[in-house]
Amino acid sequence: xxxxxxxxxxxxxxxxxxxxxxxxxxxxxxxxxxxxxxxxxxxxxxxxxxxxxxxxxxxxxxxxxxxxxxxxxxxxxxxxxxxxxxxxxxxxxxxxxxxxxxxxxxxxxxxxxxxxxxxxxxxxxxxxxxxxxxxxxxxxxxxxxxxxxxxxxxxxxxxxxxxxxxxxxxxxxxxxxxxxxxxxxxxxxxxxxxxxxxxxxxxxxxxxxxxxxxxxxxxxxxxxxxxxxxxxxxxxxxxxxxxxxxxxxxxxxxxxxxxxxxxxxxxxxxxxxxxxxxxxxxxxxxxxxxxxxxxxxxxxxxxxxxxxxxxxxxxxxx
Amino acid sequence: xxxxxxxxxxxxxxxxxxxxxxxxxxxxxxxxxxxxxxxxxxxxxxxxxxxxxxxxxxxxxxxxxxxxxxxxxxxxxxxxxxxxxxxxxxxxxxxxxxxxxxxxxxxxxxxxxxxxxxxxxxxxxxxxxxxxxxxxxxxxxxxxxxxxxxxxxxxxxxxxxxxxxxxxxxxxxxxxxxxxxxxxxxxxxxxxxxxxxxxxxxxxxxxxxxxxxxxxxxxxxxxxxxxxxxxxxxxxxxxxxxxxxxxxxxxxxxxxxxxxxxxxxxxxxxxxxxxxxxxxxxxxxxxxxxxxxx
Numbered sequence: 001x002x003x004x005x006x007x008x009x010x011x012x013x014x015x016x017x018x019x020x021x022x023x024x025x026x027x028x029x030x031x032x033x034x035x036x037x038x039x040x041x042x043x044x045x046x047x048x049x050x051x052x053x054x055x056x057x058x059x060x061x062x063x064x065x066x067x068x069x070x071x072x073x074x075x076x077x078x079x080x081x082x083x084x085x086x087x088x089x090x091x092x093x094x095x096x097x098x099x100x101x102x103x104x105x106x107x108x109x110x111x112x113x114x115x116x117x118x119x120x121x122x123x124x125x126x127x128x129x130x131x132x133x134x135x136x137x138x139x140x141x142x143x144x145x146x147x148x149x150x151x152x153x154x155x156x157x158x159x160x161x162x163x164x165x166x167x168x169x170x171x172x173x174x175x176x177x178x179x180x181x182x183x184x185x186x187x188x189x190x191x192x193x194x195x196x197x198x199x200x201x202x203x204x205x206x207x208x209x210x211x212x213x214x215x216x217x218x219x220x221x222x223x224x225x226x227x228x229x230x231x232x233x234x235x236x237x238x239x240x241x242x243x244x245x246x247x248x249x250x251x252x253x254x255x256x257x258x259x260x261x262x263x264x265x266x267x268x269x270x271x272x273x274x275x276x277x278x279x280x281x282x283x284x285x286x287x288x289x290x291x292x293x294x295x296x297x298x299x300x301x302x303x304x305x306x307x308x309x310x311x312x313x314x315x316x317x318x
Numbered sequence: 319x320x321x322x323x324x325x326x327x328x329x330x331x332x333x334x335x336x337x338x339x340x341x342x343x344x345x346x347x348x349x350x351x352x353x354x355x356x357x358x359x360x361x362x363x364x365x366x367x368x369x370x371x372x373x374x375x376x377x378x379x380x381x382x383x384x385x386x387x388x389x390x391x392x393x394x395x396x397x398x399x400x401x402x403x404x405x406x407x408x409x410x411x412x413x414x415x416x417x418x419x420x421x422x423x424x425x426x427x428x429x430x431x432x433x434x435x436x437x438x439x440x441x442x443x444x445x446x447x448x449x450x451x452x453x454x455x456x457x458x459x460x461x462x463x464x465x466x467x468x469x470x471x472x473x474x475x476x477x478x479x480x481x482x483x484x485x486x487x488x489x490x491x492x493x494x495x496x497x498x499x500x501x502x503x504x505x506x507x508x509x510x511x512x513x514x515x516x517x518x519x520x521x522x523x524x525x526x527x528x529x530x531x532x533x534x535x536x537x538x539x540x541x542x543x544x545x546x547x548x549x550x551x552x553x554x555x556x557x558x559x560x561x562x563x564x565x566x567x568x569x570x571x572x573x574x575x576x577x578x579x580x581x582x583x584x585x586x587x588x589x590x591x592x593x594x595x596x597x598x599x600x601x602x603x604x605x606x607x608x609x610x611x612x
Contacts, residue, residue: 053439055610078441089432093355105347106442108340110331117330134358150436154330 003067006031006158006189007052012061014047014213021047022058023213029158029191034184036204037193038300040308044213045193046086049162052191053083066158079107082151086163088143089150092136096127096146099135100153107154114153121149125179141172148179158189165199177202197300207300211308225298232298234266235279238289249286253278269295341443348450349457352424356458362420366462370413371469377409377533378402378473385534388570399474404566406466406475407487408532411556413462414495415527418502419520420455425506426515429609438610445603448503456496463488478564487562490587494555497591498523504602507609532556535568536575548577551590558583 007029014022022044029035039045050056052065054074063070066080090099097118104114122131125145130138135146144164151159161180165173180203184190194200200207201221208218217224233253237246240263247258247265253275258267269275276295283290336343356362378401387400425448428434437447467475477484505522509515529543530552539547547553557580560567569575579586 050435050610055435055438075441078439081439083436083439085432085435087432089436091351091355091433092431093358094351098351098354102347102351103436103440106344106437106440107330108333108335108343108441110333113328113331136358 003064004031005029005064006033007035007063007065007191009048009052009063010061012048012051012063013059014044014051014056015059021213022051022061024061025210025213025215027208027215029189031157031189032184032187033205034180034190034192034203036200036207037191037210038195038197038200038207038304039193039210041195043211045210046162047213048210049083049160049191049193052077053081053160054078079154080156080158082154082156082159084144084148084151084159084161084164086166088135088140088147090135090143090146092143093134095132095134096122096138096149097131099146099150103150104153109154117153117155121152125149139172141168141175144168144172144176145179148176152183156188158191159183161190161192163193163195165194165196173199197304201300209304209307216307217303221300224300224303227303230298231269231272231295232266232302233269233275233279234264234292234294234296235283235290236264236292237283238291239263242288245286246283246288249282249288250279252282263291339443341446341449344443344446345449345453348447349454350450352451352454353458356420356454362423366416366420366458367465369416370409370462370466373412374406374409374466374469374473377405381533387566388535388537388568388573400566402470402474403476404560404568405533406470407556407559407563407565408530409470410463410466410491410559411494411530411532411552412527413466414459414491414555415498415523415552417455417459417495418498418505418523420458421452421499421502422506422509422519423512423515424451424455425503426509426512426519429507430512434606435610444607448500448599448602448606452496452499452503455499455502456492459492459495463491475565479562480564483562483564486584487559490555490558490562490584493591494551494587497551497594500595500598500602504598504605507602507605526550527552530556531568536580537568545577548575549579551587551594554579554583554586554590558587 005028007027009025009027012022012025012027013020025044025048027037027048037045037048047056051058052063052070054070054077057071065077068076068080070077091102094102100118100121101114104118105111122128125148127142127145127149130142135143138146148164164180165176168176177199180190180192190203192200192203205220206218207221207224209216209224217227219227235246235250237243243260243263243265247260250258250265250267253269254267255270256268258265273295276293279293280290385401387404425434434447438444505519506515509519529547530550531547532552536544536547536553557567557575561583575581
């Protein structure tokens with residue numbers, strides 16, 4: 001039943017002039033879950049979030065957030081959600097504390113509650129020492145934290161995080177992941193868009209892969225990895241000129257299509273680690289020297305590549 | 319980042335809904351933040367406060383002797399002092415016209431930084447962001463007018479027609495400031511980025527203020543420009559404030575201005591401000607509902 005899900009969208013279409021940003025997208029986020037929306041730039045991730053956050057009206061289709069229609073019950077939807085976009089949307093001339101107060105007031109919350117909640121969030125996000133400095137003076141990571149804190153002021157049950165860690169250094173990214181994990185532990189539902197597959201792998205219960213405004217795969221990270229096959233072998237040859245000889249020599253071990261990237265040959269294999277011995281033998285017979293040899297589980301990057309034919313961070317424009 | 323821990327505040331407490339809906343409450347919240355923020359932008363404060371003061375000094379001491387005011391005695395020191403009396407309401411008018419700049423630049427920035435997107439995802443009144451912003455930028459003109467009035471006093475400008483009329487003059491200036499901030503808001507939401515807001519977005523203010531009687535008597539302008547300037551609300555505003563402050567109007571005693579707008583400058587100013595707000599406030603609010611970062 002559509003109204004029991006945190007997010008339930010069916011057949012979303014969004015046209016900007018002649019460009020179809022969304023082309024019949026279906027999306028379900030069950031209550032209390034983290035769903036990662038994955039796709040290259042321009043695939044429709046942000047458009048989806050903007051429709052669900054009532055910032056855009058869909059051209060076609062229906063969407064319910066917390067059981068409320070995004071078109072007909074926008075205010076009820078807005079009361080249920082917190083939105084953190086790709087850009088730290090805080091007033092940089094106001095201090096951290098003033099920003100939280102402003103957003104709390106705009107949610108029409110009692111000022112005693114806003115005060116108490118602000119202090120709590122400032123402490124939790126490690127912003128107490130900076131609370132009375134204008135946000136202009138904050139580092140990128142601090143601004144993102146203030147941005148996220150601002151969307152949490154009304155304790156929303158559903159959080160939309162649109163590329164929350166894009167542009168952050170690894171340490172700040174880890175810190176933000178920690179915060180998101182503890183919010184989820186408290187029962188917050190999260191819809192997360194990201195280009196970082198590692199992020200989706202770490203945080204999301206379910207992953208929805210979209211491309212050209214349509215869902216092309218969904219499931220847990222493990223299911224998606226299994227879909228494209230099991231283990232892969234990666235052989236880097238010492239002499240770049242012999243990389244295609246190596247690819248030809250290894251045909252007997254590959255269980256599917258192999259590919260060449262610079263001086264590395266990779267492809268799906270079966271049979272576990274014994275295959276490593278075969279690889280060494282086959283290449284030795286052709287006098288091809290090996291610089292590096294590895295057997296690995298597929299990553300979400302592989303999933304992405306095999307599903308869309310391009311990497312996650314490549315630009316796509318139709 | 320601190321250790322994971324459960325947040326302790328109880329469930330959010332909503333305020334009771336005020337009589338007039340949330341629009342006034344939300345507008346005040348936005349206005350308060352806009353004013354607070356504006357005092358933390360030194361460039362903007364400089365632009366708003368120092369520039370008009372420089373204008374006063376430049377016009378008073380550089381052009382003062384060169385522009386004859388009807389009723390004066392050209393070349394005499396009394397004439398230069400007369401020009402300063404004549405000049406100050408012009409500077410007041412020009413300065414409040416630039417109140418539009420703060421709305422244009424402020425809203426273009428808020429849009430580019432995603433703050434307007436955030437507002438739109440909040441359960442707040444959808445016109446409050448604009449009402450609050452325009453109101454704050456008009457209100458800030460009180461400070462600007464105070465600084466200008468003191469500067470004017472130092473160079474010899476005086477209020478000659480009583481306090482009550484002076485209060486009317488200041489209120490008229492603030493009404494005009496509030497009017498142009500709505501035009502500025504519409505422009506700020508229509509330009510593609512803050513760079514354009516800072517350049518092309520402000521360019522219309524210059525002809526608006528200079529094609530008027532702010533610095534030179536209208537009769538010194540050629541025919542077509544003169545007609546345009548006569549119906550430019552800046553002219554009626556400046557003439558009205560000259561009359562209300564008891565400063566020289568630029569017309570010799572007993573001479574009637576030839577255009578209706580200047581025969582009834584207060585009425586024409588109030589009417590044109592009402593019409594402009596009536597057009598640009600709905601335009602800006604409609605624009606606000608449809609704009610988005612991408």
